[in-house]
Structures are given as C-alpha cells and as structure tokens.
Amino acid sequence: xxxxxxxxxxxxxxxxxxxxxxxxxxxxxxxxxxxxxxxxxxxxxxxxxxxxxxxxxxxxxxxxxxxxxxxxxxxxxxxxxxxxxxxxxxxxxxxxxxxxxxxxxxxxxxxxxxxxxxxxxxxxxxxxxxxxxxxxxxxxxxxxxxxxxxxxxxxxxxxxxxxxxxxxxxxxxxxxxxxxxxxxxxxxxxxxxxxxxxxxxxxxxxxxxxxxxxxxxxxxxxxxxxxxxxxxxxxxxxxxxxxxxxxxxxxxxxxxxxxxxxxxxxxxxxxxxxx
Amino acid sequence: xxxxxxxxxxxxxxxxxxxxxxxxxxxxxxxxxxxxxxxxxxxxxxxxxxxxxxxxxxxxxxxxxxxxxxxxxxxxxxxxxxxxxxxxxxxxxxxxxxxxxxxxxxxxxxxxxxxxxxxxxxxxxxxxxxxxxxxxxxxxxxxxxxxxxxxxxxxxxxxxxxxxxxxxxxxxxxxxxxxxxxxxxxxxxxxxxxxxxxxxxxxxxxxxxxxxxxxxxxxxxxxxxxxxxxxxxxxxxxxxxxxxxxxxxxxxxxxxxx
Numbered sequence: 001x002x003x004x005x006x007x008x009x010x011x012x013x014x015x016x017x018x019x020x021x022x023x024x025x026x027x028x029x030x031x032x033x034x035x036x037x038x039x040x041x042x043x044x045x046x047x048x049x050x051x052x053x054x055x056x057x058x059x060x061x062x063x064x065x066x067x068x069x070x071x072x073x074x075x076x077x078x079x080x081x082x083x084x085x086x087x088x089x090x091x092x093x094x095x096x097x098x099x100x101x102x103x104x105x106x107x108x109x110x111x112x113x114x115x116x117x118x119x120x121x122x123x124x125x126x127x128x129x130x131x132x133x134x135x136x137x138x139x140x141x142x143x144x145x146x147x148x149x150x151x152x153x154x155x156x157x158x159x160x161x162x163x164x165x166x167x168x169x170x171x172x173x174x175x176x177x178x179x180x181x182x183x184x185x186x187x188x189x190x191x192x193x194x195x196x197x198x199x200x201x202x203x204x205x206x207x208x209x210x211x212x213x214x215x216x217x218x219x220x221x222x223x224x225x226x227x228x229x230x231x232x233x234x235x236x237x238x239x240x241x242x243x244x245x246x247x248x249x250x251x252x253x254x255x256x257x258x259x260x261x262x263x264x265x266x267x268x269x270x271x272x273x274x275x
Numbered sequence: 276x277x278x279x280x281x282x283x284x285x286x287x288x289x290x291x292x293x294x295x296x297x298x299x300x301x302x303x304x305x306x307x308x309x310x311x312x313x314x315x316x317x318x319x320x321x322x323x324x325x326x327x328x329x330x331x332x333x334x335x336x337x338x339x340x341x342x343x344x345x346x347x348x349x350x351x352x353x354x355x356x357x358x359x360x361x362x363x364x365x366x367x368x369x370x371x372x373x374x375x376x377x378x379x380x381x382x383x384x385x386x387x388x389x390x391x392x393x394x395x396x397x398x399x400x401x402x403x404x405x406x407x408x409x410x411x412x413x414x415x416x417x418x419x420x421x422x423x424x425x426x427x428x429x430x431x432x433x434x435x436x437x438x439x440x441x442x443x444x445x446x447x448x449x450x451x452x453x454x455x456x457x458x459x460x461x462x463x464x465x466x467x468x469x470x471x472x473x474x475x476x477x478x479x480x481x482x483x484x485x486x487x488x489x490x491x492x493x494x495x496x497x498x499x500x501x502x503x504x505x506x507x508x509x510x511x512x513x514x515x516x517x518x519x520x521x522x523x524x525x526x527x528x529x530x531x532x533x
Contacts, residue, residue, distance in 0.1 A: 007444075008363025015356035015415060016371045023378055023412045026389035080288040083281035095285060102292050104516040106473040108490045109509030112497065113295030116302045116312050116506065123298065123312045153291060160288075214382040216476040221494065231384050235479060238388060251385045262380045 031255060034248035049249040055233070059253070062230045065144065066212040069151045070205045073159040076152075077204060078193070081163035099160050107154060111221045114150050115141065118222070142226040150218040155211045159204035166200025167193075199268055210261040214254055230254055296513060303507035310503050321507040331508065334492035337403070338472055341488065345410035346418070346467035350460065352411075353418030358448065360419075361426040362434075372419075379416040383476030386412070391480040402486045409477050414467035421466060425459025426452070465523050469516055 037044045049055050084095055102110060117123045118140040125137035140146055170193070178192045194201075219229040228236065234250040237243045298312050303321050305314030325331060356375060359365050378386065386409060395405045429452065437447040453460070478488045487495070489512075497505045 005364060005366055008359040008365040011355040011359035011363070012365050012368070012371045015352040015419065016374045018352055019374045019377060019412060019415060022390070022394070022408050023381075023386065024374060026393040027381055027385055029393050030385065030389040076288060079284045083284045086281055095289070098289055098293060101517065102296065104469060104520050105296060105513040106490060106509065106516070108473075108475065108493050109299060109513055110295065112493075112505060112509050113299045115497075116298055116310055117295060119310070121309075121311060126312075153295065156288075156292065214384075214476075216384055216479065217490075217494070221497075231382070231476065234384055234388070238480070244392070247388060251382075251388065254382045255385060258380055258382055 027255075030248055031252050033244065034252045037245070045245045045249050049246050055246070058228045058230060058233045061144070061227070062213055065148055065151065065229065066209045068148060069155060069212040070159075070209040073152060073156045073208050074201060074205060076156060077159035077163045078189070078197075080160050081167055082193070084160070084164050085167045096164065099157050102153070103157050107215075107217050108221075110154060111150050111218050114146065114153075114222055118146050118149070141222060142224045144223070144227050146222040147219050147227050147229070150222045151212045151215060154215065154218060155208040158207045158211065162200045162204030162207065163197060166197035166203075170196045202268055203265060206261045206265055210258050213257050296510075299506045299513075300510045303503050303510045305503050307503075309501050310506065321503040322511065324504050325508045325511065328496075328504065330487070330492055330496070331489070334487045334489045337406070337486060338489040341406055341410040342468045342471040345407055345471050346414050346464055348407075348411045349414040349418040349467055350422070350463060353415055353463070354422055354453075354460070357419050357423040357426055358452070361423055362431070375419050376416040378412045383413070383474060384479060387477045387480035395481070402481055402483050406478055406481045406486070406488070409481060410471045410474075413474060413477055414471050417466045417470060418463045421463035422456065422459055425456040425462075429455050462523065465519055469519070473516070 034045050035041055035043065050059070080099070084092060084099070087095060115122070119125070120137050120139075120141070122140070124140060125134075128134045129137055174192050174196065175188055178188045183191065214231060215229070216231040216235070219227060219232045220235075223229065223232065225236070230250050230253060234247050234254075237246045237250070301314050302310055302312045304317050304319070305311060306316030306318035306320065307314065353375070356371065360368050360372065365371060390405050390409055394400065394408075395402065433451050433455070434447045437451045438444065442450065473490065475488075475490045475494070478491055482488060482491045493505050493508060
C-alpha cells in the first residue's frame with residue numbers, strides 16, 4: 001500500500017538484524033564446525049561420528065522411534081479424528097479442546113507423569129504386582145518403550161489436529177456415498193478417506209516425526225543414559241566429554257532433518273494454494 | 276461407523292492424553308513422602324512445600340522474566356517488521372520473513388549450544404543476557420506470524436482515511452492500527468509467553484548454577500529427589516497455562532489468531 005521502500009526496510013530491519021546476528025550467525029558457525037578438523041575443511045568429523053557403533057545405534061534408534069511414533073499416531077489419529085468429526089457439532093468443539101489441552105501443558109509435567117505411571121513402584125507395577133499377575137515389578141522406565149509412550153503422548157495431539165482439519169474439508173457425503181455403494185470400511189478408508197486427507201496426514205506426520213526426532217525432555221527423563229537419542233547424545237557429548245566435533249555433527253543431522261521436513265510442509269502448503 | 280466404537284476410541288484416546296495429567300494431580304495430593312499413585316492419604320502439603328523451595332522461587336523468577344521480557348522485546352521488534360511486511364513493498368521481504376521465522380525451524384538445543392560457544396564464551400556476556408536473547412529469538416517468529424495475520428485482516432482504508440484526515444503515519448499506526456489489532460497482539464503475547472515459559476532445549480546449555488529456568492530446575496530437582504513436589508509444581512503450572520488460555524479464549528476468541 002505504501003511505496004516508500006526505505007521506511008519499510010527501516011521498520012523490518014531491526015527484527016531481521018536481531019535474528020540474523022544472534023541466531024543465524026552462531027548457528028551457522030556451529031554447523032560449519034562439523035565440516036572442519038585440525039587440517040581445515042573436511043568430512044572427517046562425519047566419518048568419525050558414524051564409525052562409532054554406539055553413535056550408529058543412537059542415530060538409528062532416533063530414526064526408528066520417530067518413525068514409530070509418527071506411524072502409531074497416524075493410526076490412532078485417524079480413528080480419533082474420524083470419531084471427532086462424526087460427533088454432533090456441540091460436543092465436537094469440546095472434545096477437540098480436550099485433545100489440544102495437553103499442548104498447553106509443560107512437556108516436563110507431561111513427561112513427569114509417566115514416571116508416576118511407569119516407575120518401579122508406579123501405577124502400572126502396583127496393579128500388576130498387587131493383583132498377583134507378577135511377582136516382581138517390571139522394569140518399564142529407561143526403556144525404548146517408555147520413551148515411545150512419552151513421545152506418543154506428547155505429539156499425538158498434533159496428528160489429531162491435522163487430521164481433523166483435513167477431514168473437515170472432506171465432502172460431507174463422501175463416506176456415506178461409498179458405504180451405500182457397497183464399500184467395506186477398509187475400502188472406504190483406502191479409497192476415500194486416505195486420498196482426501198493425504199495432506200493432513202503428511203503435515204501431521206512431519207510435525208510428529210521432527211518433533212520426536214528433536215525432543216529432548218522425554219528421552220532425557222524416560223530414557224536416561226540407557227536409551228540415548230540424538231538430542232540427549234548431543235548434550236552428553238558436550239557436557240560429559242567436551243567433544244564438540246560430534247556435537248556439531250549431531251547438530252547438522254538434526255538440522256537437515258528439521259529443514260527438509262519444513263521444506264516438505266512448505267511445498268504442500270503452496271501446492272494447496274495453487275490448486 | 277456406529278456409535279459404540281467411536282465412543283470407545285474417544286474415551287481411550289482422551290484417557291491416554293489427559294489421564295497422566297490427572298494422575299499427577301492425584302500424586303501431588305498425597306500425604307506420603309515419596310511419589311506414588313494412588314496417593315497415600317490426602318493433603319495439600321506438597322502444594323505448599325513448592326513455594327518454600329528456594330531454587331524453585333528463583334528459577335520461577337528467571338522464567339517469568341524471560342517469558343514476559345523476551346516476548347515484549349520480540350513484539351517490539353516484530354510489530355514494526357509485521358507492519359512493514361504487510362503495508363510496504365519491502366525489498367527482500369521474503370528474505371526478511373525467512374530470517375525472522377528461522378528460529379522456529381532450528382532445533383532448540385542447537386541454538387543454545389551455538390549461543391554458548393559463539394556468544395557467551397567469546398564475549399563474556401552473562402548467562403541471563405544470553406537466555407534473554409535466546410528466548411526473544413525463539414518467540415520472534417510467533418510474534419511476527421500472529422501480528423502479521425491480524426494486520427492482513429485489517430482493512431487498509433481505515434489507515435488511509437486517517438492519513439487523509441491529517442494524521443501523520445505514526446499517528447495512524449498508534450491511533451488506528453494498533454488499537455484494532457490489540458487482540459492479535461495479546462494472542463501473540465500469550466503464545467510467546469507459553470512457548471518461552473515451557474521451553475527446555477534452548478535454555479539447556481545456557482543454564483548454570485545460580486541461573487536456571489524453571490523447567491530445567493524441575494528436571495534437576497527430580498534427578499535428586501523423588502518426592503511429590505515436582506508433581507505439585509507441574510499441576511500448578513498446568514493450571515496456570517490452562518487458566519491463561521481459557522481467559523484469553525473467553526475474552527478474545529484466542530483460537531481465531533493461532
């Protein structure tokens with residue numbers, strides 16, 4: 001609306017300079033460290049990082065858990081989202097609010113709850129031992145299962161929100177029409193619901209996958225030193241070993257994951273607008 | 276699907292999502308001295324004890340300062356930028372948008388480490404300053420996004436009318452634009468506050484003995500203690516967040532902006 005370019009730039013500049021100087025610059029230097037060693041530019045830090053079997057285990061575990069959380073939250077997400085959109089409008093809003101409520105609660109508090117539930121004297125073990133099903137309490141904390149459960153609870157709402165908004169954009173009579181024409185529920189899902197909500201699935205999946213991949217609190221509290229993931233490994237490399245080479249390699253891996261996920265989301269968003 | 280299965284699915288999902296929170300509250304109400312569910316007797320003693328723990332009081336202060344101060348600073352930087360990007364043809368507007376929103380993409384732990392190594396250690400600035408800058412950068416994308424959205428929704432002919440009637444551009448902004456988007460600004464403030472207050476990875480490397488944010492202090496406390504005070508504190512913080520969101524929703528229709 002205003003043509004005066006200089007005023008516009010002057011107004012936008014403080015924010016841009018702030019973010020560039022205090023954010024992009026330090027992060028850029030840190031990431032570039034992963035390509036240097038004593039002799040100058042090199043890929044050696046990457047080769048060294050992946051040469052260690054322990055690092056490879058952590059890397060693959062992070063990918064595996066993130067993929068598993070994304071996959072399981074998609075299954076639960078579809079069931080829940082479908083149940084939510086088939087509710088009458090009045091209760092739909094209320095249930096949707098309950099689903100999004102956990103997002104407002106501190107991740108520390110949400111993760112902490114699983115200590116109470118999964119601990120040695122926690123709720124689950126009390127039920128199992130108390131009812132005589134087991135003699136000794138199960139070891140539930142500091143396992144991949146505990147981290148998986150914690151991450152799933154943390155990120156499931158994001159998947160449900162994405163799928164609910166995708167389903168609300170679905171033509172209302174698509175599902176009943178398919179049913180009337182004789183499709184069973186599996187066919188309805190594969191041929192009607194899935195194609196019509198694919199964007200929501202990709203958006204939710206990317207959010208859950210990158211969220212799980214870059215989560216710190218949940219693996220730190222529920223996994224401890226036994227179940228390291230990339231973020232907890234990064235923290236450990238710096239604070240315990242003072243090993244900045246591995247730290248910047250891990251930073252780069254996390255960064256590439258986060259950035260490609262973001263790019264994918266942006267692609268989808270522009271594709272949607274163009275249509 | 277018929278009624279029953281979808282009812283079962285909703286109950287199970289909500290139990291999984293909300294149940295742990297209810298269990299925290301129950302555990303916090305315990306009269307016993309260690310963390311347990313079901314609680315051993317009922318008492319409010321852990322809710323009271325939380326307020327007497329010195330480090331929680333200090334770290335709560337740090338977190339409040341960062342959440343309020345960082346968000347206000349982000350708004351002070353973000354509102355003019357949003358105005359420029361929605362009202363002017365800024366050269367390189369896309370680059371500005373990308374730079375300003377980049378903190379949302381970069382995993383927090385990387386930001387914390389980068390600031391520690393390339394800002395705190397070389398310049399010797401204090402941890403609190405570094406935390407403040409990091410939290411401001413963290414909140415800046417939300418401030419710009421939410422404020423820009425409400426500026427885009429505001430019709431520009433109101434400002435034009437003010438200009439024609441003799442206002443300077445500054446007056447048009449302070450008397451017409453800002454009052455009309457105050458809901459959006461408040462929404463950005465709340466979103467920024469909650470984001471800053473609850474975030475952990477950014478502050479991880481920037482916390483030392485003496486200066487810690489509350490969530491990091493809670494993690495440190497529970498590594499040593501196994502009493503219900505962290506449960507009580509978690510419950511209190513959750514009520515605080517929910518209270519803020521509900522109030523905002525009630526008075527502003529918060530969800531419109533986010």
